[in-house]
Amino acid sequence: MSIDTSKVATTNATTPAKASKSNPVGAVATYVDDRTGLATAMKKQIRKVFPDHWSFMLGEIALWSFIILLLTGVFLTLWFVPSMGETTYEGSYNQLRGIEVSEAYASTMKISFDVRGGLLMRQMHHWAAMIFVAAMMVHLLRVFFTGAHRKPRELNWVIGSLLLILGTLEGFTGYSLPDDLLSGTGIRAADGFMKASPVIGTYMSFFVFGGEFPGDSIIPRLFTVHVLLIPGILLALVGAHMLLLVYHKHTQWPGPGRTEQNVVGYPLLPIYAAKAGGFFFIVFGVVALMGATLSINPVWKFGPYDPSKVTAGSQPDWYMGWPDGALRIMPGWETHIFGVTISWNVMLPILILPVVMFLLLMMLPFIEAWITGDKRDHHILQRPRDAPTRTAFMVALMTMYGLFWAAGGNDIIAIKLHASINQITYFMRVAVFVGPVIAFFITKRWCISLQRHDREMLLHGYESGIIMRSTEGGYTERHLPISEDRAYTLTARERDEVFTPGSGVDEHGVAAKGGIGRRLDSIRAKLSATMFADNIQKPTREELEEARHHAEHEHELQAGLDHPAPGHEFDDHSLRNAGDVPLRGAHDETAGAGTGSGGSGGHHDDADDQPGGR
Amino acid sequence: MSGHDDSLPAVPEGDEPIPNPGLPPHEWRPTDIDPRLEKRAERQVATLFGVATIALIGFFVSYFVFQIGDEWDTIGSLGASNLMLGGTLGIAFLCIGVGLIHWARKLMVDEEMVEIRHPASSSDEDRATTVGLVMQGVDDSGIGRRPLVRNSLLGALGLVGLAPIVMLRDLGPLPGDKLYHTIWEPGMRVVRDVVGTPIKVSDLQIGDLVNCEPEAIFALGDDGHRLIEGVDLQIAKSKGAVILLRMEPDDITPWAGRENWSVQGIVCYSKICTHVGCPISLNERTTHHLLCPCHQSTFDLADNGKVIFGPAARHLPQLPIEVDDEGYLVAQSDFTEPVGPSFWERDNTEREDAERDQAELEEAE
Numbered sequence: 001m002s003i004d005t006s007k008v009a010t011t012n013a014t015t016p017a018k019a020s021k022s023n024p025v026g027a028v029a030t031y032v033d034d035r036t037g038l039a040t041a042m043k044k045q046i047r048k049v050f051p052d053h054w055s056f057m058l059g060e061i062a063l064w065s066f067i068i069l070l071l072t073g074v075f076l077t078l079w080f081v082p083s084m085g086e087t088t089y090e091g092s093y094n095q096l097r098g099i100e101v102s103e104a105y106a107s108t109m110k111i112s113f114d115v116r117g118g119l120l121m122r123q124m125h126h127w128a129a130m131i132f133v134a135a136m137m138v139h140l141l142r143v144f145f146t147g148a149h150r151k152p153r154e155l156n157w158v159i160g161s162l163l164l165i166l167g168t169l170e171g172f173t174g175y176s177l178p179d180d181l182l183s184g185t186g187i188r189a190a191d192g193f194m195k196a197s198p199v200i201g202t203y204m205s206f207f208v209f210g211g212e213f214p215g216d217s218i219i220p221r222l223f224t225v226h227v228l229l230i231p232g233i234l235l236a237l238v239g240a241h242m243l244l245l246v247y248h249k250h251t252q253w254p255g256p257g258r259t260e261q262n263v264v265g266y267p268l269l270p271i272y273a274a275k276a277g278g279f280f281f282i283v284f285g286v287v288a289l290m291g292a293t294l295s296i297n298p299v300w301k302f303g304p305y306d307p308s309k310v311t312a313g314s315q316p317d318w319y320m321g322w323p324d325g326a327l328r329i330m331p332g333w334e335t336h337i338f339g340v341t342i343s344w345n346v347m348l349p350i351l352i353l354p355v356v357m358f359l360l361l362m363m364l365p366f367i368e369a370w371i372t373g374d375k376r377d378h379h380i381l382q383r384p385r386d387a388p389t390r391t392a393f394m395v396a397l398m399t400m401y402g403l404f405w406a407a408g409g410n411d412i413i414a415i416k417l418h419a420s421i422n423q424i425t426y427f428m429r430v431a432v433f434v435g436p437v438i439a440f441f442i443t444k445r446w447c448i449s450l451q452r453h454d455r456e457m458l459l460h461g462y463e464s465g466i467i468m469r470s471t472e473g474g475y476t477e478r479h480l481p482i483s484e485d486r487a488y489t490l491t492a493r494e495r496d497e498v499f500t501p502g503s504g505v506d507e508h509g510v511a512a513k514g515g516i517g518r519r520l521d522s523i524r525a526k527l528s529a530t531m532f533a534d535n536i537q538k539p540t541r542e543e544l545e546e547a548r549h550h551a552e553h554e555h556e557l558q559a560g561l562d563h564p565a566p567g568h569e570f571d572d573h574s575l576r577n578a579g580d581v582p583l584r585g586a587h588d589e590t591a592g593a594g595t596g597s598g599g600s601g602g603h604h605d606d607a608d609d610q611p612g613g614r
Numbered sequence: 615m616s617g618h619d620d621s622l623p624a625v626p627e628g629d630e631p632i633p634n635p636g637l638p639p640h641e642w643r644p645t646d647i648d649p650r651l652e653k654r655a656e657r658q659v660a661t662l663f664g665v666a667t668i669a670l671i672g673f674f675v676s677y678f679v680f681q682i683g684d685e686w687d688t689i690g691s692l693g694a695s696n697l698m699l700g701g702t703l704g705i706a707f708l709c710i711g712v713g714l715i716h717w718a719r720k721l722m723v724d725e726e727m728v729e730i731r732h733p734a735s736s737s738d739e740d741r742a743t744t745v746g747l748v749m750q751g752v753d754d755s756g757i758g759r760r761p762l763v764r765n766s767l768l769g770a771l772g773l774v775g776l777a778p779i780v781m782l783r784d785l786g787p788l789p790g791d792k793l794y795h796t797i798w799e800p801g802m803r804v805v806r807d808v809v810g811t812p813i814k815v816s817d818l819q820i821g822d823l824v825n826c827e828p829e830a831i832f833a834l835g836d837d838g839h840r841l842i843e844g845v846d847l848q849i850a851k852s853k854g855a856v857i858l859l860r861m862e863p864d865d866i867t868p869w870a871g872r873e874n875w876s877v878q879g880i881v882c883y884s885k886i887c888t889h890v891g892c893p894i895s896l897n898e899r900t901t902h903h904l905l906c907p908c909h910q911s912t913f914d915l916a917d918n919g920k921v922i923f924g925p926a927a928r929h930l931p932q933l934p935i936e937v938d939d940e941g942y943l944v945a946q947s948d949f950t951e952p953v954g955p956s957f958w959e960r961d962n963t964e965r966e967d968a969e970r971d972q973a974e975l976e977e978a979e
Binding site: 047048049084085086092113114115116117118119120123124152185188189191192193195196197198199200201202203205206207208209210211212213214215216247248249256257258259260261262263265266267270271274275278279280281282283284285286287288289292293306307308309310311312313314324327328329330331332333334336339340341342343345346349377379410411421422425458484485487488492538539540541543544 | 708923
């Protein structure tokens with residue numbers, strides 16, 4: 001570190017010693033660094049490289065909507081009164097004036113009608129919450145489908161799963177606060193869930209509600225949970241999530257120049273500061289427009305909570321839909337034994353199923369790592385097709401989720417389709433089990449056939465759309481080689497290895513295996529075979545060279561047979577390329593920033609849009 | 615970055631089919647090479663920021679110009695204030711965001727950079743050093759040599775963990791037998807739920823369904839105030855709400871012991887679903903079926919409130935009713951079983967009892 005001499009006093013004469021002028025930003029920076037040493041901490045981060053891809057933006061949507069939630073939420077707390085004390089509504093909304101309501105409801109009405117911008121903030125808060133959970137889920141899918149949950153990022157996956165659970169709970173506690181008829185119905189159902197818990201259920205209900213439902217404690221308690229407890233944990237976890245992201249450096253897609261040892265992209269300052277910062281404004285702007293134009297949770301239409309009333313079509317927020325659907329299609333099973341009641345009909349779908357699903361979700365990276373025995377670090381992303389079983393498994397989970405979610409709207413479906421709600425329910429009871437299995441096999445085969453297509457493209461080139469007629473009168477389609485960059489990108493993935501017991505992959509060694517260890521190994525081998533055995537592997541060097549040689553030979557033959565004919569300019573163009581060595585694709589006409597694109601075939605330019613390396 | 619990365623091997627490793635060709639050379643964007651386009655992009659970004667400024671001024675103006683309160687539903691019932699505040703704010707933020715990103719994409723230097731990754735793990739020396747330091751720290755503390763100190767500490771800490779759990783005890787009272795009782799008692803009138811007026815048999819036609827409450831929740835004291843208020847009122851309502859339904863007396867097939875629970879075809883059932891406690895409200899007039907709007911459990915009110923569809927496991931509790939001296943419908947007693955969702959301690963035998971009685975009755979005949 002060199003000493004900044006510009007601030008050293010330049011005179012010791014009659015005028016007081018004075019540091020030479022420097023700009024105020026620099027002065028502040030110096031002041032801060034003198035006391036914190038931030039410069040050292042930041043020097044590596046300020047130009048940190050992030051790779052560019054649209055799918056890396058999904059998590060950002062979640063982050064920014066979380067920030068919007070914090071901002072709008074603070075605004076709402078300035079007026080919201082978390083109390084169930086009774087008061088008479090005297091606000092601007094005519095239809096409810098003079099009615100006995102809780103203070104929570106009255107203050108929500110006040111925010112909506114008598115605070116300027118209050119309704120906007122309420123609606124933005126609710127929309128941002130919907131988007132927050134949705135963005136987290138889509139981000140989770142992106143991470144899983146591309147294999148970004150593998151070592152060293154498993155712990156960040158766990159943190160992300162916790163964020164999803166907490167975000168969901170935060171949403172539930174939030175929409176329960178206004179104490180309107182809909183939210184009260186939700187809380188009452190929650191009371192029913194608690195009472196269904198074995199042994200402690202009744203006590204839990206009485207402790208949570210401060211007595212018998214509904215009591216006067218639940219809103220203040222939920223408020224504390226909603227504005228202090230869960231947001232605090234969320235903030236800490238978001239921080240940890242981001243720190244780990246920075247520490248690991250972002251994953252990247254395979255491509256020329258990209259390796260497991262580097263990260264290629266644009267620097268944080270200025271590119272990502274502008275892009276990500278700008279994206280915050282875009283998310284905020286979209287949410288503001290939604291708050292302005294899309295009415296959400298109109299509590300004045302639902303009215304205040306009354307435990308003896310309910311509205312038809314009562315539905316929770318969307319992310320609560322799937323356990324609600326499970327609850328709806330569950331058969332009414334209850335066991336009475338030894339003088340106690342076990343409510344399977346509530347316990348299984350609400351208390352057990354979501355916990356099992358979330359645990360499974362959290363364990364996914366560890367389950368996968370155990371089956372594959374893979375202990376390497378992974379920073380290059382996989383395409384979903386290159387992990388067919390994993391992709392198919394997640395699609396099966398998504399199918400199950402979607403079916404449960406649809407079951408949560410079985411009354412709406414019945415009304416809209418004029419169908420019998422009973423039959424829809426019976427159908428769903430079967431579909432939630434059969435649907436995922438069907439989805440699994442379709443997805444897996446689909447992925448494998450896409451892999452096969454990639455391999456074909458590597459070995460034989462892409463389908464040019466040019467039909468060749470042979471002297472015998474047969475027709476074939478002309479295949480043209482893909483560019484080397486593209487070919488490299490397609491091959492930049494690992495070969496799958498099926499785990500075989502005693503192969504030495506296991507860290508414990510072969511000799512140490514006892515009875516249980518051996519049995520576990522054989523299970524693992526079976527799972528590994530199920531996972532990988534059908535996958536199409538990328539060609540070896542020999543296979544590729546042979547295919548290239550074959551293609552060269554074929555093109556030579558064809559070139560000799562073809563003559564440029566009037567009206568066959570398209571063929572002519574393709575013939576000029578055919579003379580090139582396949583897969584070495586530096587084509588003159590595309591190297592010059594697309595100047596040749598005017599007259600050449602569209603297919604050709606698509607494939608060669610990246611000029612070759614040499 | 616140059617097109618060729620020296621760290622990349624020219625020949626593929628192992629049986630990798632193709633060597634990594636290295637980063638493609640940087641391509642200049644139109645705005646990099648054409649000053650006119652560069653100027654235009656600059657103007658576009660500045661215009662976006664300018665529009666944002668104007669929109670924000672519009673936001674401040676809207677805040678003071680458009681009133682709320684009585685005018686909350688102007689402009690498509692969205693409210694002029696809400697629409698204008700959200701609209702201007704949204705446009706301003708979108709313009710700022712798009713402007714920033716446009717700036718980054720068109721004008722900022724866009725050369726890709728390469729950063730080398732480091733393994734997430736620490737180096738072996740660092741690990742060894744850290745382990746050594748920890749071991750030395752543990753050793754210095756002597757915790758291994760002084761099991762008495764260690765064990766007594768663990769004991770104390772274990773009890774510390776109990777303290778916050780014990781302190782949660784006062785969150786609520788113990789359940790006691792509260793879930794087994796409602797506010798209903800013998801002779802209490804069944805009244806309409808909003809207005810509180812009592813009901814005579816002649817008030818109901820066949821097929822009529824009325825949402826009712828126990829009279830007690832409308833009772834006024836001498837000073838004109840309600841006797842039951844606040845939490846007690848909510849609890850009374852949440853368990854006491856009932857439904858009256860009149861049907862042909864012959865349609866009713868009561869369990870043994872319930873023969874006199876109805877009055878001339880009028881039956882009274884708890885309105886609280888036995889599944890998770892939603893108030894039930896959807897009546898199918900022709901079939902005496904009652905559907906819960908939350909999870910679609912369906913109960914047959916002609917057949918003792920039995921579950922005929924959906925996730926509920928228990929029948930709907932029936933309130934035995936009769937007619938008092940003035941001809942109004944009143945309760946014979948409280949519910950004979952807990953209303954609302956099932957809970958662990960609940961010994962649900964009354965249905966089996968009733969069914970057994972029924973079977974015995976049929977056998978005797």
